[in-house]
Amino acid sequence: MKLHYKVVETPFIYPFTISGGRTKTHQPALVVALELGPFMGFGEAPAITYYNVSVDAMVEVVEKKKTQIEKFALTDPARYWHYLHHLLPNDPFLVAALDMAAWDLFGKMRKQPLYKLWGTEWTHCPPTDYTLGIDAPETMLEKMKANPWPIYKVKLGTSDDIEIIRLLRNHSNAAIRVDANAGWTTEEALEKLPLLHELGVELVEQPLAKDNWEGMKQLKEVSPIPLFADESCVFESDVARCAGHYHGINIKLTKCSGPTPALRMIEEAKKLGMQVMMGSMNENIIGSAAIAHFLPQLDFVDMDGPLLQTMVHGTGLDYLPDGHIQLSNTPGLGIQVKFPAQQS
Secondary structure (H helix, E strand, O other): OOEEEHHHHHHHHEEEEEOOOOOEEEEEEEEEEEEOOOOEEEEEEEEOOOOOOOOHHHHHHHHHHHHHHOOOHHHHHHHHHHHHHHHOOOOOOHHHHHHHHHHHHHHHHHOOHHHHOOOOOOOOOOEEEOOOOOOHHHHHHHHHOOOOOOOOEEEEEOOOHHHHHHHHHHHHOOEEEOOOOOOOOOOHHHHHHHHHHHHEEEEEEEOOOOOOOOHHHHHHHHHHOOOOOOOOOOOHHHHHHHHOOOOOEEEEHHHHOOHHHHHHHHHHHHOOOOOEEEOOOOOHHHHHHHOOOOOHHOOOOOOOHHHHHHHOOOEEEEOOOOOOOOOOOOOEOOOOOOOOOOOO
């Protein structure tokens, strides 16, 4: 195989803020491509500062390990992931991008979309939400009105949390999900969860700090709303521990190191009786297409990265007005990647 890569940085339509005052106006990402004969597979790794992942650091690793990354004979993407997992043990974001690219390449070689390679049919696919980042309540309402959607995920973790949801609910009957990004104490969560339930909130992601297991056990026993682990469920080893503390898990392909481990995480979560959500780290079309192929296996999905950014780097992934996703149904990820001329 031959490895290619490209650095992209895509502006957000609105500044994107989550709890802790973390705001960004652009999403930098590393796009990788694996070439084998006439086939090319693509993967994407967004840079996330609060996970200490930068594009420059990923490029440095790619340059250092390029020969080893290329030399594997791709007969099975799962075996390639295992090889990469040991070759790059401290770089799960980069492994995730390469794993995506390997699956895209393999699907094209086998002339099948990924969801078919994974033994699923395009049925019972959940619709995606649209995320509203933290802002003044009135500004969040303006964003909601400007972007009509059947489901909203609302970032919380401020003193205005209940006011925000009450204001949005007064102006919309859409489904509302909440993501606190570990922004509450146990006491705050115990106070807010019943109020959010009264306002029709569908689920809450990561209400407490990722290591507050005792608090989560307490919340799970009394919460009227399903609670989903995000920061507490990064790798495969986290799934079993979450079972006694959350009703479900939110899998991020980038964090868990790719589609290969995500397939196993879904299987384990379902065996443990948990619901499964797959989430976005503001990936553009490549990473979002990878999420899309998991839809038949998911209960909920958050894959709105292309909706939040000013440009989409390709075609073949369509967002319908009812929140559902339409694929091109062509092999691999099913997308045609195309970058604007100004990208470096």
